[in-house]
Amino acid sequence: MVILVxxxxxxxxxxxxxxxxxxxxxxxxxxFVKIVEGDGLGAERMAGKWAREMGYGAHLVESRYxxxxxxxxxxxIDTFHPSQGVVFSGSGDEAAADVLVRLFYGGVNTxxxxx
Numbered sequence: 670m671v672i673l674v675x676x677x678x679x680x681x682x683x684x685x686x687x688x689x690x691x692x693x694x695x696x697x698x699x700x701f702v703k704i705v706e707g708d709g710l711g712a713e714r715m716a717g718k719w720a721r722e723m724g725y726g727a728h729l730v731e732s733r734y735x736x737x738x739x740x741x742x743x744x745x746i747d748t749f750h751p752s753q754g755v756v757f758s759g760s761g762d763e764a765a766a767d768v769l770v771r772l773f774y775g776g777v778n779t780x781x782x783x784x
């Protein structure tokens with residue numbers, strides 16, 4: 670299962686992130702879990718840390734289009750075909766809304782984590 674994690678630049682609750690990703694990871698039928706994240710501050714970097722701690726794959730995709738944004742989000746969806754999305758809200762909620770729309774139209778089961 671590929672899980673795309675996005676948003677939450679000011680998210681700093683690692684224990685909550687672990688609980689959420691632990692739960693989502695249990696849905697992997699074959700036990701394969703890979704995190705795809707863009708190395709953004711907060712939730713994205715913590716998701717990569719969680720994947721490494723758990724022994725799962727983590728694919729860091731630094732921006733190939735300059736700053737993080739809609740083009741990179743679409744690239745992640747088109748390239749990695751996530752089956753789950755976890756979007757953390759916070760500062761920059763406009764960006765989180767764009768990610769949610771793109772995941773929805775991409776047919777990706779998506780979870781929004783708020784405050």
